[in-house]
Amino acid sequence: MSDSDDTAPITLYRLQACPFCERVVRKLADYDIDYTSRFVEPMHSDRNAVKRLSGARTVPAIVDDNTGVTMSESGNIVEYLDKTYGGAE
């Protein structure tokens, strides 16, 4: 795992110390996927960058340039990562 590689295909929008975000981070680490971290504000209303991408202001959210997928909610993201990078059915 290398965090914040300039060429990393996955961008993770995260909030510092957010356990749902850490869940996604752990999964990215498990699959040894390069990603860039973008930290957003605790104030929900200040997260316009995330809103533009995913339609919602919630984090975690990921953008995967490998597949063109943008997605939020940690449960969905973990499931997506399992399917896409973990070989899970």
Added chain:
Amino acid sequence: MDLDFDIVDLPATDHPTEGDDAPEFTRPLVTDEYWEDVSLSSLLDGEPLLLVCYPMDGAFPATYIWNELRDRDFEDTYQLTIAGLSISTPYEHTTFIEERGIDTPLFSDPANGVAEQYDIVNDLDGMAGVAEPRPAVFLIDTDQTVRYAWVADEWPAFPPYDELEDALATHCEMKPLGP
């Protein structure tokens, strides 16, 4: 006019000057929307970078420096990128950007390592354990060579804005005129 205050002389340093390589670093770069780790070299893509090292967010020189830079709006005239750097955390940068209407990204370096790399450390009297960069500006070309450097040799001090603008005129392309 007799102003009865003290300007502190700062010791000589071995900071990078014209023709030197600008030391590489990576730090969180804060915009009004998020922060992420960004390297100096990644900001040198296509146009020079003006790196503005300034006192911690909230100190009056920080406000004065960014007010002046906003008024001068160098990016409107010249092809360059501007980035700030202080020891303030990303959260403080976010507030500073919002409250002062700053449209320049700011590097966050609480451990002051970049100032150490550039030999521009300012140990702050009366704030035990806290050091920050001296006020300083570096114009860094796309090949990461320093084209112009100004580093405070006294405290407080402010960049020589007219001299800086002359340096930009010498080393940066003019922006094409708008329609």
